Amino acid sequence: MVRKPTSKEAARKPNMREAILAAAEELFATNGFNAVSVRDIALAAGANPGSVTYHFKTKDGLLLEIYRRHCGPMNLRRSELLAAAKRVRDLQDRLEAIVRAYVVPAFTSGSDLAGGGARFTRLRAVMSAEGNEVARKIIAQTFDDTSHAFIDAVHESLPHIPRTDIVWRSHFLLGALYYSLVTPERVSRLSRGEADGSDAASAIEQLVQATVAAFQAPALDQATPARRRPLVGSKA
Amino acid sequence: MVRKPTSKEAARKPNMREAILAAAEELFATNGFNAVSVRDIALAAGANPGSVTYHFKTKDGLLLEIYRRHCGPMNLRRSELLAAAKRVRDLQDRLEAIVRAYVVPAFTSGSDLAGGGARFTRLRAVMSAEGNEVARKIIAQTFDDTSHAFIDAVHESLPHIPRTDIVWRSHFLLGALYYSLVTPERVSRLSRGEADGSDAASAIEQLVQATVAAFQAPALDQATPARRRPLVGSKA
DNA sequence: TGATCTTTTGTACGATAGTACAAATCACAT
DNA sequence: ATGTGATTTGTACTATCGTACAAAAGATCA
Numbered sequence: 001m002v003r004k005p006t007s008k009e010a011a012r013k014p015n016m017r018e019a020i021l022a023a024a025e026e027l028f029a030t031n032g033f034n035a036v037s038v039r040d041i042a043l044a045a046g047a048n049p050g051s052v053t054y055h056f057k058t059k060d061g062l063l064l065e066i067y068r069r070h071c072g073p074m075n076l077r078r079s080e081l082l083a084a085a086k087r088v089r090d091l092q093d094r095l096e097a098i099v100r101a102y103v104v105p106a107f108t109s110g111s112d113l114a115g116g117g118a119r120f121t122r123l124r125a126v127m128s129a130e131g132n133e134v135a136r137k138i139i140a141q142t143f144d145d146t147s148h149a150f151i152d153a154v155h156e157s158l159p160h161i162p163r164t165d166i167v168w169r170s171h172f173l174l175g176a177l178y179y180s181l182v183t184p185e186r187v188s189r190l191s192r193g194e195a196d197g198s199d200a201a202s203a204i205e206q207l208v209q210a211t212v213a214a215f216q217a218p219a220l221d222q223a224t225p226a227r228r229r230p231l232v233g234s235k236a
Numbered sequence: 237m238v239r240k241p242t243s244k245e246a247a248r249k250p251n252m253r254e255a256i257l258a259a260a261e262e263l264f265a266t267n268g269f270n271a272v273s274v275r276d277i278a279l280a281a282g283a284n285p286g287s288v289t290y291h292f293k294t295k296d297g298l299l300l301e302i303y304r305r306h307c308g309p310m311n312l313r314r315s316e317l318l319a320a321a322k323r324v325r326d327l328q329d330r331l332e333a334i335v336r337a338y339v340v341p342a343f344t345s346g347s348d349l350a351g352g353g354a355r356f357t358r359l360r361a362v363m364s365a366e367g368n369e370v371a372r373k374i375i376a377q378t379f380d381d382t383s384h385a386f387i388d389a390v391h392e393s394l395p396h397i398p399r400t401d402i403v404w405r406s407h408f409l410l411g412a413l414y415y416s417l418v419t420p421e422r423v424s425r426l427s428r429g430e431a432d433g434s435d436a437a438s439a440i441e442q443l444v445q446a447t448v449a450a451f452q453a454p455a456l457d458q459a460t461p462a463r464r465r466p467l468v469g470s471k472a
Numbered sequence: 473t474g475a476t477c478t479t480t481t482g483t484a485c486g487a488t489a490g491t492a493c494a495a496a497t498c499a500c501a502t
Numbered sequence: 503a504t505g506t507g508a509t510t511t512g513t514a515c516t517a518t519c520g521t522a523c524a525a526a527a528g529a530t531c532a
Contacts, residue, residue, distance in 0.1 A: 016509080017509095032268060032270060035269075035366065037490080038489080038491085047510080048511050049490090049491090049511095049512095050493085050510070050513090051511080052491095053492075053493095054508095054509070057491090125365060128365075128415075128419055129361060129364075129365030130267065130271065130366065131267055144425070163427065164430050164431045165442065167423060167426045167430075168427075168431065168442040169446050171412070171415065171422060171423050172408075172443065172446055172447075173412075174415060175413070175414060175418075176408035176411040176412050176415075177411070178411060179364075179407065179408070179410060179412075180407065182365050186407060187404060187407050189376070189380070190380070190403045190406070190407070191400050191403040191404075194399065194400050194403075195403060195404065197407075202404075206401065206405070207404075207408065209454075210404070210408055210450040211408075211450070212453070213449045216449065217446055217449030218445075220441055220445055253479095273518075273519065273520080274521085275518085275519085275520095283480085284481050285481095285482095285521090286481065286482075286483090286522085286523085287479075287481080288521095289520085289522075290480075294520075294521075295521090
């Protein structure tokens with residue numbers, strides 16, 4: 001006989017709890033929090049609605065557990081990659097490695113399942129757009145450390161750029177990242193089939209390339225003030 | 237007595253219909269479509285729930301009317317600005333003007349109300365994240381023309397960059413734009429108060445500057461292949 | 473003023489939401 | 503085999519959802 005964990009901890013069956021988590025993750029990430037009912041989740045997981053209440057108490061509790069599940073591994077991965085990136089000698093290479101350390105885990109890592117990282121990141125994007133309260137709290141207290149570490153690392157690679165500009169550009173990076181996961185089909189459509197928006201490898205390469213260039217742009221304050229133009233320019 | 241428009245066309249009272257539209261726009265843009273009830277909207281507009289049904293028939297109809305109201309003016313504005321931008325001689329200036337023609341109307345224009353453009357753009361961001369069906373249809377058939385015109389204009393300014401790359405980078409631009417409107421407070425927080433994420437002028441300047449640089453990045457195919465590294469790089 | 477059309481109000485209905493809880497079922501140690 | 507605790511099921515409760523509709527109120531013009 002094999003020893004199982006104490007008895008609590010994890011179920012012995014095809015793991016209903018995990019199935020519910022996976023179904024909820026998928027549905028929330030695709031349709032948003034409020035559009036998905038507990039019954040929808042139970043149906044998709046092959047479970048009974050009451051089972052969701054049993055394992056997670058409330059719908060918010062279910063969302064909370066999804067975050068708990070993913071945040072740790074993803075931030076750990078980012079820390080490792082960031083530490084490795086900081087050791088890169090060449091400055092241009094280092095900046096690229098830093099950006100990659102931020103982007104790659106969002107697309108690939110997570111926990112175990114294939115595409116788990118991308119799915120969770122998409123979930124975060126949707127929750128952020130919906131202004132979900134539960135998500136907002138966790139994100140601010142879980143991801144801000146990572147974001148600051150990332151911003152600091154970029155700033156060290158580009159000391160002549162004001163921190164403010166780097167914050168803005170990091171923000172743009174996250175927005176672009178989110179949007180790529182939320183509407184990949186738009187890329188396919190606009191490129192008339194020449195690009196596949198849901199191909200993670202392409203998205204990563206394109207995003208890294210574009211972001212490195214954006215970071216390297218001249219600082220705003222000193223940006224060729226002779227070139228400055230009025231907000232609109234036409235008419236009047 | 238004053239002559240009023242024929243009798244149909246517009247109401248004579250403090251305009252309940254407009255109040256409902258404005259309230260719905262605000263609430264949808266902040267909380268998402270499904271989180272907001274018709275009763276919430278009516279309450280915020282100082283109207284009766286039945287009045288919403290009377291003017292817009294259904295909740296979807298209300299959303300549809302919000303889009304109808306804004307799409308025309310915003311795309312018209314973009315066309316005007318884009319046409320003006322294409323006439324700019326200097327190549328660097330032209331690219332910047334093109335990007336500005338895309339960004340500025342999203343932040344400022346719209347119809348009449350102050351912040352109307354930003355609010356509507358935020359609404360689009362949230363609807364896109366929620367995968368809203370009504371919104372998806374309208375967006376694809378209303379904004380794709382504008383997007384193609386924009387992509388073509390950028391491509392003309394940067395003929396050596398493959399169209400695919402430009403599509404990706406335009407996509408990143410829209411994502412960054414959306415995210416800046418959805419979570420402006422994150423910029424303030426991460427910059428420790430040094431920047432104001434909800435200041436439209438700053439957001440525009442930062443976004444234009446970063447995006448122009450991203451567009452000008454070397455094409456992906458020919459991007460210093462000696463530099464290419466494995467997806468992850470550390471460990472192993 | 474009274475007739476007619478538009479708009480607003482009040483209320484109600486069926487559907488579905490989240491959650492609670494008792495009963496049934498299951499897995500395992502003894 | 504049986505008892506025990508963990509899980510699953512089935513069902514029910516209340517709240518709120520979107521929408522419909524009749525009645526009231528307001529406006530317009532003969």
